[in-house]
Amino acid sequence: MNVEISDVTRRFGRTQAVAGVTLETGRGVFGLLGPNGAGKTTLLRMTATIIPPSSGRVRLLGRDPGGYGPRREIRRRLGYLPQSLGYYPGFTVAEFVEYFALLKEMPPGRVPQAVATAIELVDLGGRARAKLRTLSGGMLRRAGIAQAIVNEPELLLLDEPTAGLDPEQRVAFRALLRDLGERATVIVSTHLVEDIGAACGEVALMDAGKIVFQGTPDELATRGEGTGAAGDAPLERGYSAVLAAARSATAAA
Amino acid sequence: MTFSHEMTGDRDDLPGPGQDRCPRDVDLHRVWLGVAAEVWRRRPGLVERLAGRALRSPGLARALVTTPSLLLGSVIASAVVLAAGMFATLGTGTPFVALFAPAVAAAGIAYAYGPGIDPAWELSQSMAVSDRMVLLVRVLAVFALNAALGLAASAASGTAAAVTFGWLVPMTAVSALALAVATVTRSANAGVAAGLAAWAITVLSAQSASGQLTTAVASSALVFPYLAAAAACAAVTWFATRIPKGTS
Amino acid sequence: MDDDELIAAIAGGDDTALRELFARHAPWLAARLRPILPAAEVEDVLQESFLAVWRGARGYRPEGSPGGWLWGITRRQAALWLRRRGPDGLPLAALAALAGHGGQHAGDPAEAAVSRAELAEAVRALGPEGSTMQEVWRLMYVEDRTVTEVAGLMGVPEGTVKSRAHRVRQLMRAVLRQPVRDGGGR
Secondary structure, eight states: EEEEEEEEEETTTTEEEEEEEEEEEEEEEEEEEEOOOOHHHHHHHHHHHSSSOOOOEEEEEEBOOOOOHHHHHHHHHHHEOOSSSSOOOSSHHHHHHHHHHHHTTTTTTHHHHHHHHHHTTOOOOOTTTTTTSOOOOOHHHHHHOOOOOOOSSSSEESSTTTTOOHHHHHHHHHHHHHTTTTTEEEEEEEEEEEHHHHOOEEEEEEEETTEEEEEEHHHHHHTTOOOOOOOTTTHHHHHHHHHHHHHHHHHHH | OOOEEEEEHHHHTTTTTTTOOOTTTTOHHHHHHHHHHHHHHOOOOOOHHHHHOOOOOHHHHHHHHHHHHHHOOOOOHHHHHEEEEEEEHHHSSSSSHHHHHHHHHHHHTTTSTTTTTOOOOOHHTSSSHHEEEEEEEHHHHHHHHHHHHHHHHHHTTTTTTTOOOOHHHHHHHHHHHHHHHHHHOHHHHHHHHHHHHHHHHHHHHHHHHHSSTTTTHHHHGGGGHHHHHHHHHHHHHHHHTOOOOOOO | OOOHHHHHHTTOHHHHHHHHHHHHHHHHHHHHHHHOOOOHHHHHHHHHHHHHHHHHHHOOOTSSSSSHHHHHHHHHHHHHHHHHGGGGSHHHHHHHHHHTTTTTTTOOOOHHHHHHHHHHHHHHTOTTTHHHHHHIIIIIIIIOOOOOHHHHHHTHHHHHHHHHHHHHHHHHHHHHOOOOOOTTTT
8 A cells, every 4th residue: 555544634724624534545546536625635735745634644655754764765756746836937848857856866877867758758858958938838737747757656646737738638648647557656636527537546536625435436427327416427427416415414414 | 972862763662761660679769768868968067066975965956056046147146236335345434245245145045945936845845855955055055155255345345354254143144034034924025125124224223323334243242132033033944944733 | 841951950959850850760770770680789779879960960961861871870880889799799690791701891890790781681672582683683793794694694685784783783772872883892
């Protein structure tokens, strides 16, 4: 198990962003679905060792991120793409990817090859030496994905990775995800339901800081059958049905 | 004789550009990656290589040489301000270098690193090279550079020894304040503003108390308060850059 | 962009031009090398060759042919590679060249191996075994017969032999991109 999250909560002031989440996952692509404000980003940030939980236990790649040494070891094997990633406009794509490869303490000898591989994997090979300020939004996102995968991470966390990508790029990206999922644990947080169905082996649906569904995409789709829930596709209907059920249960409680 | 167009002309089955298919067991993608790795590779400069060896971390060295306030433009700007101070001192006898140096340093340090200036700050917080280490190394480097520039300008302007060195302590305090504010407010500009304002207030109130403009940098009675302020601000910065627990 | 423009761009430091040139030419260069070297070494030689292209693009003269220039670089790299393997690593073809034609290949068995492979390819290009062109090649250049003898053996006028020989040289030249010496090895 690469990720073991037990009964984790996270509070910001008086808000409970994550209100008791338990999650375990090994290799493969794991989808995190949910409306805005559901706590997905906070959960991802905790998994990226940026913030600790307020309570509960997190174990990543068999280590406890609370300690400096283990946290550093986790981070060397981690890839993270935040929801909004700022860019150093004067850097080229290659410099940008290389910068984070170095900060992830990759052995310098391996860096050039890893950078080239990552850039070609996200199809930015024709722009490797272009300055970031000349790139479109979708290309910047892909550069962000490249820095996340440059160190061949065992744990890859992607927050809204397909934002700004056109449909063709999204298809290519899902194929990349499936590939990466064979060697690593990939957690993709998104509000785009179709991204989940195409690439994820397992999916969790979050709402108001809790997980209200966990299972395969097919199981999620099944939940929407016969309920008359909103949605143009089975997965969307399942999504709506589960959310509606969870919210009425909370309202009734 | 070199290749001529008769190659493609007469016979279609002659091998040549565009007409041969790559043998199935040759991985051209792997070949390209090898070529690209060399072509796209960045070769670190001397300073970066030395820093990498000294700090035992190529990542930290790279972060250091990409410090915004250590870029050539910023360094030149600082040097220009201090040179102006030097000439003003030579001309009027008032030690302007001593009064400018802390302000210049404060600006440089506020722009060194942190949430206020690094667009990829969140990502930096998930790196193996800790953001605190980067902050520390950058701040020390900027401070050292500004101190060196200031000392050079100061010595060249022929002021008394007490004043030549006297501004180092206030510079530390003002820089620490600028950094603390920049980190807490997540804005480099706020840090610079706070640093400059605090310094201006200090200089002017010292002057109004003693009648002399240079009291802020020459009075030994102020050394302890300056150092105490610097320590407090450093603690605030340290606290503000910790991995937040609980409720922040 | 045509190849000349690509190479000029590469000389100016444009890596995307190198990428395009690679996409266009690496496949056939690989096919050329494969008979001489195992797949893994074809990859290594190609990598070195394109790095040599990157570094040496400024030396390209546009009146030449891009394909020929590229192949020239590649075969030099291949020869370097073969040489690096040492005498034990040379393929049989190189050894045969060494043993057979002392003076002809200036003592470089690696170059000889490459030349021999090129030659074999060019001969194959003349047509299937036993075809007219192959026959002419065999009689005139391998067996070193005179035009009169070949005319007699093939049962055609000498003029026909000469024009067929000319055609053979044309075809071979096209493949080898170097002049084939008239009259064979004599």
